[in-house]
Amino acid sequence: MMRKRIKVTVVLLTFALGAALCIPMNKVQATEVTEAPATTEAPAATKQTKKPYMKTLKKAKFDLKENKAVSFKTYWRGVGRKAGATAKITNLKYSDAKKEGYKKISFTVTFKDSYRPSKSEVEKIVKASGNVLGNQYIWVGDYNTGLNADTVEGVNVKFGSWKHSGYWIRYSTNNDYYVYAYGQHRNKVTITYPEDYKGLCIGVGGALASKQTKADKKFDKGEVPFGKSPYLYSKKTTNFHFMRLNK
Numbered sequence: 001m002m003r004k005r006i007k008v009t010v011v012l013l014t015f016a017l018g019a020a021l022c023i024p025m026n027k028v029q030a031t032e033v034t035e036a037p038a039t040t041e042a043p044a045a046t047k048q049t050k051k052p053y054m055k056t057l058k059k060a061k062f063d064l065k066e067n068k069a070v071s072f073k074t075y076w077r078g079v080g081r082k083a084g085a086t087a088k089i090t091n092l093k094y095s096d097a098k099k100e101g102y103k104k105i106s107f108t109v110t111f112k113d114s115y116r117p118s119k120s121e122v123e124k125i126v127k128a129s130g131n132v133l134g135n136q137y138i139w140v141g142d143y144n145t146g147l148n149a150d151t152v153e154g155v156n157v158k159f160g161s162w163k164h165s166g167y168w169i170r171y172s173t174n175n176d177y178y179v180y181a182y183g184q185h186r187n188k189v190t191i192t193y194p195e196d197y198k199g200l201c202i203g204v205g206g207a208l209a210s211k212q213t214k215a216d217k218k219f220d221k222g223e224v225p226f227g228k229s230p231y232l233y234s235k236k237t238t239n240f241h242f243m244r245l246n247k
Helices: 119-128 214-220
Strands: 004-007 030-033 046-049 070-076 082-098 104-113 134-142 156-159 161-172 177-194 200-205 240-244
Touching: 070 200, 070 240, 082 200, 104 134, 104 200, 104 240, 119 161, 119 177, 177 200
Parallel strands: 004 177
Antiparallel strands: 030 046, 070 082, 082 104, 104 177, 134 200, 156 177, 161 177, 200 240
């Protein structure tokens, strides 16, 4: 009997490769009310501030901290979302960049996934159509706009090569199919940015669906913000964890 094989890989989507540039909203825009009523003593001036885009997302949890693991689910085609994945940031370092007037941040992201498909799930995964197999993501973005960080002029995001470990393999009930992958993945991220820019944030998590939509492709290009990507964000569930990198 011919044995069918499918290799499970973790796909790195940086979502920070858009070519478009825009001026970052480093300062919160405010409208000051100065005109007083005609009949009573003028009240103190008030300000209406615009909330940063990432703070408007109901399910965006800013609980990511250095050396603290956060958990989320990953989407496996044929069997849906599965718990067991974690992410942790380590070796977070701030320094001056070589270019005058610029700063540099570097850190390492380590993903672990304890999910292992059962024998019946192995066959479902192999037979199902789609392209998502436990994918885990790193997103570096702008806190104020929700767009990819490199849409901000002067910001450069560099991802290193993936380091994989913890190889595993699982067979179906009759050994007709099998799935294999690695249980741990590590990547070093380096960001350079203008020293007066304060909007960097990072998000880690997993996919919510089996395929990307047109809106997701626009997000990849930096045309729409994070909350417009149904592949990664939903108002109904939390599957991404965020941290501001500079304030």
